[in-house]
Amino acid sequence: xxxxxxxxxxxxxxxxxxxxxxxxxxxxxxxxxxxxxxxxxxxxxxxxxxxxxxxxxxxxxxxxxxxxxxxxxxxxxxxxxxxxxxxxxxxxxxxxxxxxxxxxxxxxxxxxxxxxxxxxxxxxxxxxxxxxxxxxxxxxxxxxxxxxxxxxxxxxxxxxxxxxxxxxxxxxxxxxxxxxxxxxxxxxxxxxxxxxxxxxxxxxxxxxxxxxxxxxxxxxxxxxxxxxxxxxxxxxxxxxxxxxxxxxxxxxxxxxxxxxxxxxxxxxxxxxxxxxxxxxxxxxxxxxxxxxxxxxxxxxxx
Numbered sequence: 001x002x003x004x005x006x007x008x009x010x011x012x013x014x015x016x017x018x019x020x021x022x023x024x025x026x027x028x029x030x031x032x033x034x035x036x037x038x039x040x041x042x043x044x045x046x047x048x049x050x051x052x053x054x055x056x057x058x059x060x061x062x063x064x065x066x067x068x069x070x071x072x073x074x075x076x077x078x079x080x081x082x083x084x085x086x087x088x089x090x091x092x093x094x095x096x097x098x099x100x101x102x103x104x105x106x107x108x109x110x111x112x113x114x115x116x117x118x119x120x121x122x123x124x125x126x127x128x129x130x131x132x133x134x135x136x137x138x139x140x141x142x143x144x145x146x147x148x149x150x151x152x153x154x155x156x157x158x159x160x161x162x163x164x165x166x167x168x169x170x171x172x173x174x175x176x177x178x179x180x181x182x183x184x185x186x187x188x189x190x191x192x193x194x195x196x197x198x199x200x201x202x203x204x205x206x207x208x209x210x211x212x213x214x215x216x217x218x219x220x221x222x223x224x225x226x227x228x229x230x231x232x233x234x235x236x237x238x239x240x241x242x243x244x245x246x247x248x249x250x251x252x253x254x255x256x257x258x259x260x261x262x263x264x265x266x267x268x269x270x271x272x273x274x275x276x277x278x279x280x281x282x283x284x285x286x287x288x289x290x291x292x293x294x295x296x297x298x299x300x301x302x
Contacts, residue, residue, distance in 0.1 A: 012247065013071050016144065016151060020064040023137045023154060027057045030133045037126040043118045045168050045184050046126055048107050052164055053130070055100040056157050059093040063150045066090075070245050083245035086150050087209045090246060093153045094203035097160070101192045101199075104164075108188035115185070120176030127172060130165030134158045149209070149246035153202050160195040167191045212242040215249050217281045223251075226276045232258050232269050234292055241282060250284040251277065259292040 031053045038046035066089035069082035138158035144151040171184040205216060214220055218241055227236055239253040255273065257266060266289055277285050290296055 010071065012147075013067050016148065017064060017067050019140050019144070019151075020060050020067065020154065023140060023158070024057055024060045024064065026133055026137050027053055027060065027158075030130060031057060034126055034130060037122065041119050041122050042116065043123045044107065044111060044116065045118075045171060045188070046123055048104050048188070049127065049130065049161075049164055049168055052100050052104060053134075053161055055096050056161055059089075059096050059157055060154055062089045062092055063154055066150060080244055083248060084243075086148075086246040087206060087243060090149045090153050090202065090206035091210055093150070093157070094199055094206055097157065097195065097199040098203070101195050104188055105192045108185040108192070111185040111188075112182055115181030117179070117181060118175065120172040120174070122172075124169045124172030124176065127165045127168035131162050131169065134162035134165060138162060147247070149202075149205060153206075156199060156202060160191075160199070163194055164191050209243040209246070212240075214241050215243045215281070218249055219280070223277070223280045223282065226280060227253070227255070227273060230269060230272050230276065232261055232265060233273075234258055238288075244284065248283045249281055250286075251282045252286045252288075254288045254290055254296060256290045256292060256295055 031050050034046055034050040034053060037043070038050055063086075066085040069085040072082050074081040135158075138155055141151050141155035141158065145155040146152065167187040167190070168184070171187045174183045175181055209215060220239070220241065223241070224236060224239065227233055233255055235256045237254050237256075239251070241249060241251045244250045255269075257269060261269070270287055270289065273287060274285060288296075
């Protein structure tokens with residue numbers, strides 16, 4: 001069973017890595033095309049969008065590195081391995097998104113004062129290619145976006161990029177027909193707000209996991225109730241649940257069992273607890289079993 005879980009987890013990491021690799025290749029190629037078009041047309045919108053897409057490539061690479069590190073076996077110095085890098089990558093990812101939005105926002109405010117003329121139709125065509133690239137990439141991540149925080153981050157990033165590209169397409173077309181070049185800046189600001197709202201939750205979730213908070217997919221109340229429902233379990237204390245990575249959770253708990261139980265029955269309870277926890281998204285658990293006769297004293301036990 002444990003071997004089965006390890007094999008499944010390894011397969012999952014492998015798939016995540018392959019998807020990230022395709023995402024990096026697609027987006028890196030488009031950044032080169034878009035930046036070139038930006039210089040060629042003198043369009044700040046395209047250059048800003050290319051910068052935003054570049055932040056995307058960077059964060060996808062970060063996630064890829066994190067997954068590679070997560071699959072390295074534990075060692076003497078890092079007894080959990082490097083699983084937590086997936087959480088750090090998500091946190092850096094969210095921060096990068098905020099920085100990218102800040103740059104776009106700053107640029108848009110500046111452009112309001114001095115709008116520059118540019119070939120709107122070229123800007124629209126290049127950005128339309130951006131929508132296709134980002135849409136395709138986001139579709140790759142869609143299936144896994146709810147099973148891993150890193151994949152969710154990548155998905156949100158790409159969706160945000162597709163929105164940005166859509167804004168630039170509309171801006172390009174409107175500029176081509178009306179020559180109202182400030183419209184581009186207005187759109188940029190609206191898109192910034194959209195991205196900020198979607199990435200705030202990502203920042204909050206990754207910060208929570210960095211501080212060993214309870215993972216989003218775990219309900220402590222449910223875990224406690226499920227364990228207390230096991231026959232022979234009298235009470236629980238010192239229950240700690242935290243995320244080892246964006247895909248695996250761990251837990252430690254002190255379980256007080258009835259004094260009438262034999263060693264064999266206690267072993268049975270332990271087995272049942274592990275089974276219950278597996279259904280509550282807790283993959284690694286460390287249990288301290290205490291008898292009613294001896295319940296640990298708070299002063300030396302935590």
